Each structure stands twice: as structure tokens, then as C-alpha cells.
Amino acid sequence: MTALPPWIFCHRITIEPYEGRGAYGEVWGAPVPDVPALVTHTVKKVRNPTGDEVTSTAQVYAAPGLTCPAGSRITLPDGRTTKAVQVSPHTAPGLGLPECTEVSCE
Template sequence: MNRVPRFLLRHRVSVEPYLGDSAYGKQYGPPVADVPALVAETVGQVRTPDGREVTSTAQVIADPGLVCPPGSRLTLPSGRTTTALSVAHHTAPGLPVPACTEVICE
């Protein structure tokens, strides 16, 4: 699998994977620090998996193996903590384009 070149992943983010809800609120897995990524803090409209239209304030591109289900908490290079709205795993087997994980954040 052709991956996004490491030299393009100039930022570092921290990811706390969303595990689900419990009687005490949202539950997160242990934080994974220093994840190489390319972060664009731009504003845009996106549709969440449940069909709501919301405003996105950041887009994160990372290696294809990133474990970051929707609802996960991310700490961006600016220090801002945000929540993953949607996650897309981009692959193109047999084509000369890199595979990556794209996380759209609120």
C-alpha cells in the first residue's frame, strides 16, 4: 500500500479514541500522543454520519492505520481540543495515489 509520505505529515496531534457512552458519560481510550498528521484549521460545512449538517473547523490527514472513530477527542498543534465528526479511510489499490485517513473535526 502506498502511504502518505512522512515528510508531508508536519504536525503532531493527540488522539483519545471514543469508546462509547456509559452511565457516567462519554468514555475514551488512552490518549495516543505525537501522531504525525497534516492539519488544516479551516471552516466548512459537513454532514455527520447521522445526517446533521454542522460546521467543521479542522481537517486532519494521517497515516492509513489511525484509530479515530467519530466522537474521538483530538488535540491539535494549536493546543485546541476538538471532536471528530467523521472519519474517512482513503485507499486506491493499484493506483499511484497515497492511502490516508481523513478526520473532519468540529
């Protein structure tokens, strides 16, 4: 596995992993601060876990193996809090190409 070089991840985000629903609504895990990432602000359409087409206004690229299930809360470098809509691991086993995790945010 070849990961993207660390210097690519010039931003820092905070992730609160989605853990499901409880008696009082959505439940998130403890915040994980200072996660290295590359954040882009591009508007594009993506599909959420139920298959509905939604609009993503920010995309986060991080190291392979990032723990950020759909529904997780993410605080972006500009202070905006958003939710992960779609998480896509980009892998290329045996090809020597860079790998990363892409998170599309609301």
C-alpha cells in the same frame, strides 16, 4: 498501498479514541500522544455519523489505518481540543495513488 510520504505529516496531535457512552456519559480511551499528522484549518460543511450537516473547522490528515472513531477527542498542535465529526479513509487499491485518513473536526 502507497501512503503519503512521512515528511507531509509535520504536526503532532493527541487522540483519545471514543469508546461509547457509559453510565456517566461519554467514554474515551487512553490518550495516544505524538500522532504524526497534517492539520489544516478550513471551515467546511460535513455530515456527522447520524447524517446531520455540521461545520468542520479543522481537518487532520494522517497515515492510513489511523484509529480515530467519530467522537474521539483530538488535541491539535495549537493546544485546542476538538472532537472528530467524520473519519474518511482515502484509498485507491491498485492505482498506486497516495492513501491517507482524513478526520474532520468540530
